[in-house]
Amino acid sequence: MLELSGLTRRYGDHLAVDDVSFTVPTGAMVGFVGGNGAGKTTTMRMVMGVLAPTAGEVRWQGRPVTAAERRRFGYMPEERGLYPKQPVLAQLTYLGQLHGMSALDARARSTELLERFGLGGRVKDKLETLSLGNQQRAQIIASVLGDPALLILDEPFSGLDPSAVDQMSALLREHTARGVPVLFSSHQLDLVDRLCDALVVLHQGRVVASGTSEQLRASAPLRYRLTTTGDTGWVRGVPGIEVVDLDGPTALVQPADEQVAERLLVDAVARGGVREFSRIVPSLSEIYREVAA
Known part of the structure; x- marks a missing residue:
């Protein structure tokens, strides 16, 4: 289980994230929603160790998260991190190796996922030659390589057509079925409502509501x-x-x-x-x- 306890981040006088606390239970999918500038991306970066919190703590399985544990987290950043001029399969294989996979296993798993997402015929193409939606598919594949213990995904459904949304949803459900906690941000509230076990609403850096859709409606x-x-x-x-x-x-x-x-x-x-x-x-x-x- 992932736990955020009192996470706070300041940039000078600006309070970007203010005392944020919530949990992502084992095998649960939690939607992280809020307007632009609400603090979602900053919070996710603190979970991943990209940013250090001004105050508060991130815990994994009840203990402060370590760098070694973070290496087992799958992360899809807001700014997509793949190399535009590199062939798709080659760089996915490389990323799989960084996660500790053998070159053979990384290549096989990457190929399997590319075919599943309709990119089996584009494995040798440079990323920049793909459509934005297909680039998003490749980025999603990169985040799930290496059997992640946790998935942190910043706007994973952005730019995807309905078919790709369904494919992505099925992929995430496969991970939660194995006990992997999933936290993803999205502006598509109907999608969050349909997919998530719970959601957290952030506004101006603070959690203003959290719970299941039924709990929020009841309140x-x-x-x-x-x-x-x-x-x-x-x-x-x-x-x-x-x-x-x-x-x-x-x-x-x-x-x-x-x-x-x-x-x-x-x-x-x-x-x-x-x-x-x-x-x-x-x-x-x-x-x-x-x-x-």
């Missing part, structure tokens, strides 16, 4: 949509009801609790026909906008 404000056969302006005078939006026969309301919501429904029925009374389940995007406001 969202209680809201209902009421649609009647007449005007719903009367709901403004109901105690315990905050009107979020009102448009003729439809009102979006935020009751103080479920009992207040039930009384509102009784009042609406007494006043005439009720066409809809439904709990609003927020999307992950809406939750993100709420907590990062």
Whole structure:
């Protein structure tokens, strides 16, 4: 299990990461979301030892992480690290050797993954001749070589078409099924919602929300949509009801609790026909906008 405890990073007077703490359990996939400049990349760099924290600690399996353990982490940086003028297979084989694989095993594993990602016919091509999406595929392959104990991926799905997203998702699930913790950042909240066991929302360097999608939705404000056969302006005078939006026969309301919501429904029925009374389940995007406001 990966644990981040009070991670903080300052650049002069600028506090880029402020007391960030969360865990990535064994075999879990955790999505790391936040706007540009939220501190996601800086946090990941501290996990990998690229940056030293101003304060706080990174722990692996309950102990402070060591340089030797970090060498077993698979990392995909924000700035892609492959060499544009080198053949794809040759440099992947070299990177595999840096992870401790034999040249033969590194070449075989790289070839297998290139074929899986539809690049079997491009193994001798220079990286710069590939499309941006295919370059991304090659970078993903580089991060999973060497049987990583942990995967840290900064925007791994950026630039991938739907087919490649599915391939990448399947690859990550294979690793979590073997107990590998996976932390990845993404701006694609629907993808995070679909793939991840939990997510961490970062805003201005601080964790503003964390948990499963269900937990975050359960913590969202209680809201209902009421649609009647007449005007719903009367709901403004109901105690315990905050009107979020009102448009003729439809009102979006935020009751103080479920009992207040039930009384509102009784009042609406007494006043005439009720066409809809439904709990609003927020999307992950809406939750993100709420907590990062």
